[in-house]
Amino acid sequence: MDHGTTGGLEEPYYAQARDFVQRHLPPCSGLQVTLTYAQSLDGMIAARPGQQLLLSSRAAMAMTHRMRAHHDAILVGIGTVLADDPQLSARLLPSSEMPCHPQPVVLDPHLRMPATARLLSGPRADPRLHSPWIIAGPHADPAKRQELQRLGATVISVDQVDQQGRPLLDAVAAELSRRGVRRLMVEGGAHIIQAFLASVLVNTLVVTIAPVFVGVGGVTAACASAAHAQTFPNIRPLAYEQFGTDVVMVASVQQ
Numbered sequence: 001m002d003h004g005t006t007g008g009l010e011e012p013y014y015a016q017a018r019d020f021v022q023r024h025l026p027p028c029s030g031l032q033v034t035l036t037y038a039q040s041l042d043g044m045i046a047a048r049p050g051q052q053l054l055l056s057s058r059a060a061m062a063m064t065h066r067m068r069a070h071h072d073a074i075l076v077g078i079g080t081v082l083a084d085d086p087q088l089s090a091r092l093l094p095s096s097e098m099p100c101h102p103q104p105v106v107l108d109p110h111l112r113m114p115a116t117a118r119l120l121s122g123p124r125a126d127p128r129l130h131s132p133w134i135i136a137g138p139h140a141d142p143a144k145r146q147e148l149q150r151l152g153a154t155v156i157s158v159d160q161v162d163q164q165g166r167p168l169l170d171a172v173a174a175e176l177s178r179r180g181v182r183r184l185m186v187e188g189g190a191h192i193i194q195a196f197l198a199s200v201l202v203n204t205l206v207v208t209i210a211p212v213f214v215g216v217g218g219v220t221a222a223c224a225s226a227a228h229a230q231t232f233p234n235i236r237p238l239a240y241e242q243f244g245t246d247v248v249m250v251a252s253v254q255q
């Protein structure tokens with residue numbers, strides 16, 4: 001389906017999203033990592049663990065899709081796949097600007113990805129979508145690996161893991177670089193945001209702040225524990241811009 005020159009987006013959203021991304025994302029040298037998510041005024045990314053909450057306005061969502069299109073790969077954790085069943089595409093852009101969508105990457109140490117996930121079924125219906133790369137740990141079930149590969153996924157083993165059996169992000173980044181990823185956009189969820197903030201990998205942070213309160217029971221953006229409290233990087237805000245009803249902050253991350 002051709003959505004015309006603005007991909008079905010209203011012209012002001014389309015133009016603002018394009019200009020914002022061009023202005024604020026740095027040119028690429030080595031692996032550039034952009035960490036991005038949407039949060040409420042009280043710092044929540046979901047109302048309940050394992051549930052999806054739409055926070056971004058349509059204008060901010062346009063910016064997110066524009067940003068997806070600017071990256072080679074979009075990474076989420078398996079918790080986000082189980083909660084949201086995302087597509088991780090840049091489908092709000094016109095097809096003329098997005099001949100091929102970015103590569104989805106899922107951190108899934110124990111291969112919990114459901115066979116019914118849209119990340120697996122989508123590429124069978126639309127050849128412009130890539131089947132996901134699934135980053136597994138060393139103890140992943142070989143039968144599940146085979147099943148996911150039969151469904152089109154590429155299962156990549158990363159054997160360097162932390163004490164909880166989760167792939168080390170340095171090793172993940174090296175593997176993605178080796179496969180040609182130059183710009184990586186990390187979207188969440190809470191555990192992945194925390195892990196990337198505690199790493200030295202993030203170059204740019206883009207946070208959409210929506211004018212709502214979520215309250216008790218919500219999931220905080222970075223599920224910070226005392227153990228991680230010392231590991232937040234310094235943030236140098238570069239710009240704040242209003243997208244619809246939301247404010248988007250773009251910042252460089254100082255390691």
Ligand SMILES: NC(=O)C1=CN([C@@H]2O[C@H](COP(=O)(O)OP(=O)(O)OC[C@H]3O[C@@H](n4cnc5c(N)ncnc54)[C@H](O)[C@@H]3O)[C@@H](O)[C@H]2O)C=CC1
Nearest residue numbers: 037038045046051052077079080107188189190191192195
């Ligand atoms: N508002 C927003 O922008 C977004 C909100 N979300 C929300 O976040 C929630 C999901 O968050 P989580 O449950 O925390 O799931 P998550 O998406 O952060 O995945 C966590 C899982 O990733 C795996 N993992 C692999 N390597 C890891 C590493 N190095 N460090 C940590 N985990 C690693 C572990 O199996 C862990 O259980 C959902 O409610 C979803 O809707 C997710 C993305 C964006």
Ligand SMILES: Nc1nc(O)c(N)c(N[C@@H]2O[C@H](COP(=O)(O)O)[C@@H](O)[C@H]2O)n1
Nearest residue numbers: 038053054055056084086087088089187
């Ligand atoms: N930018 C943004 N705003 C929100 O309000 C959100 N809930 C999210 N969530 C992220 O987007 C994924 C869904 O993507 P698709 O629409 O399925 O392509 C979701 O899984 C989160 O990563 N993002």
